[in-house]
Amino acid sequence: MWGLVPLFWPLLKPAGAAEILAHRMVWSLAFVAVALLTIRRWAWAGELLRQPRKLGLVTIAAGFITINWGVYIWAVNSGHVVEASLGYFINPLVTIAMGVLLLKERLRPAQWAAVGVGLAAVIVLAVGYGQPPWISLTLAFSFATYGLVKKKVNLGGIESLAAETAIQFLPALAYLLWLNSHGTLTFAQEGPGHAALLASTGIVTALPLVCFGAAAIRVPLSTLGLLQYMAPVFQFLLGILYFHESMPLERWAGFALVWLALVLLTTDAWRTARRGRAAAAIAQERSAAGSPNPVDTVEA
Numbered sequence: 001m002w003g004l005v006p007l008f009w010p011l012l013k014p015a016g017a018a019e020i021l022a023h024r025m026v027w028s029l030a031f032v033a034v035a036l037l038t039i040r041r042w043a044w045a046g047e048l049l050r051q052p053r054k055l056g057l058v059t060i061a062a063g064f065i066t067i068n069w070g071v072y073i074w075a076v077n078s079g080h081v082v083e084a085s086l087g088y089f090i091n092p093l094v095t096i097a098m099g100v101l102l103l104k105e106r107l108r109p110a111q112w113a114a115v116g117v118g119l120a121a122v123i124v125l126a127v128g129y130g131q132p133p134w135i136s137l138t139l140a141f142s143f144a145t146y147g148l149v150k151k152k153v154n155l156g157g158i159e160s161l162a163a164e165t166a167i168q169f170l171p172a173l174a175y176l177l178w179l180n181s182h183g184t185l186t187f188a189q190e191g192p193g194h195a196a197l198l199a200s201t202g203i204v205t206a207l208p209l210v211c212f213g214a215a216a217i218r219v220p221l222s223t224l225g226l227l228q229y230m231a232p233v234f235q236f237l238l239g240i241l242y243f244h245e246s247m248p249l250e251r252w253a254g255f256a257l258v259w260l261a262l263v264l265l266t267t268d269a270w271r272t273a274r275r276g277r278a279a280a281a282i283a284q285e286r287s288a289a290g291s292p293n294p295v296d297t298v299e300a
Helices: 017-039 043-049 052-077 081-103 109-129 134-153 157-181 192-199 201-216 221-227 230-242 249-289 294-299
Strands: none
Touching: 017 052, 017 157, 017 192, 017 201, 043 052, 043 157, 052 081, 052 134, 052 157, 081 109, 081 134, 081 230, 081 249, 109 249, 157 201, 192 201
16 A cells, blocks of 8 residues: 555645645544544543653654655655655665664674665765755655654554644644635635545555554564565556656666665564574473573573
C-alpha cells in the first residue's frame, strides 16, 4: 500500500499539496478515532496528558511527520516520484548516522562502509542534479527524526497516530476553513467524487500503519526490515515505468551506490541476527543439559 500510494495523490487534483495535507490530517484523526472507539482503547490518552514531556515529544513528532507528508505529496504531484523514492532508500542510512551522532551508538565496520557509500551516493546525485537532492534529503531526515522521537515516546502505532493527528487537527481544520472563506477549497467545488477521495486520505494514511503494526508482532524483525524496502522499490518503478520520469546516467550511478549501501547494511544485519540466534540456541542447549553458564563459571 505504501509503495502504490503515488498513484493516489494525483487523483486529488486540482487540490494543491497543502489542501491535500490538511485533509490527510483531519480525516486521519476521524479514522483512528473510529478505530479506537471500536477497540475501546482510550486509557493511554489520559496518561499522555499527565506527562508534559511525553506530550511535547508527540508534538515534535507531529511536526516532523507533517513536513514529511507535505513534501511527499508535493513531490509526487510535481513529477518527482523517483527522487521521493530515493528519500526512503537512504532513510535507513540517515537513521544509522543519527544514532551515531545523537545517541553515541557504535557501528560495526560494515555499517560504517554503508554510511560512507551512502554519502558518496548523495554527492554523485548532487553533481548529477546540479544541486543536492533536497526532496530526498528532506524526506529521509524528517522521517528518521520522526522515528527517533517516536522511539522515545513509546506509544503503539494507532495510539501514536491518534495523538499526532489530534495535534495536527485544529491547524489543519483552520487552514481548510480559511480556504473555504476565500472560495478556493476544492472539497466543496469539485463534486461528491472528489470530496470522497479527499476524505479517503484518512484511510490511505492509517490503514497501512495498522497493517504494519499488526505485522510487527508476527514477523521476525529481520524480515520486517527487508519488507520495508518494497515501498521505495515500488515507488521507483512507478516513477520510471508509469510516470516516465527521466533517469540520466548520473542518476543511475547515484541509485546504484545507494542500493550497494543497502546491500551492505542488510547483509550485516542478517549476519548479526543469525549469530544472535545461534548464540541463543547454544545457551538454551547448555541450560537444558545443565551445563554451567560461562559467565557464572568466570564469576565463580
